[in-house]
Amino acid sequence: MIKVTNATKRYNKKKEPALKDISFQIQAGEFVYLTGPSGSGKTTLLKLLYKEEQLTKGSVQVDNIKVEKISSPKLHLLRRKIGIVSQEDLFLPQCTAFQNVAFVLEVVQTNQQQIVEKTLNALQRVGMLDVKDTLTKDLSIGQQKKIAIARAIVNQPSILIADEPTANLDVKSAVEMMKIFLNINQSGTSVIIATHDSTMVNSIRNRVLELSKGRLIRDDYSGGYSLFSDPKDVYVW
Structure with missing residues (x-):
């Protein structure tokens, strides 16, 4: 559950706020x-x-x-x-798709067996299991975005x-x-x-x-x- 109440974000006091009184x-x-x-x-x-x-x-x-x-x-x-897919996908450039996704689990000290199982499962869910050993820099933009999604869901967040x-x-x-x-x-x-x-x-x-x-x-x-509305x-x- 997410609850936002009267959220306001101001970067500069002299300008209009970036967000004002947002609630949902x-x-x-x-x-x-x-x-x-x-x-x-x-x-x-x-x-x-x-x-x-x-x-x-x-x-x-x-x-x-x-x-x-x-x-x-x-x-x-x-x-x-929360799993996060940002506008810009930042990867470890000399690492494979598998290694980039697994890194999220390594940071939180997940045991090796779970790292392998969860990483393969996340790659399978986004249809990228066949490129697990490919460097992310060699993948297309669409493939990279799927790897970014796999990385975001590998830790099984409740929110994406x-x-x-x-x-x-x-x-x-x-x-x-x-x-x-x-x-x-x-x-x-x-x-x-x-x-x-x-x-x-x-x-x-x-x-x-x-x-x-x-x-x-x-x-x-x-x-x-x-x-x-715009019919086109x-x-x-």
Whole structure:
């Protein structure tokens, strides 16, 4: 469960806040799109959930954790609940796909047998088991994004956050990506996707939180990319 209450984030006191008085709740197992134009505050909001950014005012709760109150030594307790797929996929360049995913488990001192089992399972779930021994730098952009997802879910988080996961993908790769996210969600994981992909949002309908100029202007359980409709964006794969 995620509960955001009157969340405000200000970077500069002389400028308008990046986010202002945002409030919503996401229940366990939900699939939610976060939409809005560039600069509307989508990435900032996501970063508040896993405390990469600090709240200026308000409250964020993830399960039983008050995010703004958690201390740095205990931050790992929050991060274990959340898998993160960032806009930019940063990999260990001289390591294979398997090694890049396994590294997440090695950091938290998982035993070797579990590392192997969990890593292979995560790669299988995203359809990348056949490239496990390939260096990530030799993979396509679409394949790299799938490895990033595998890395995000290998520790079996209850929440998966993805920031613009289809931004640089062709239509076929974007469809494959969405199938992966839907499969992950169907297994019980909450999925939150920040996206500009109006076609994806309009075609695969789920709850939409829409931001504009740092404010939440819509919380729509029936889906649809924006309050401002554009017929050319609507088609079904």
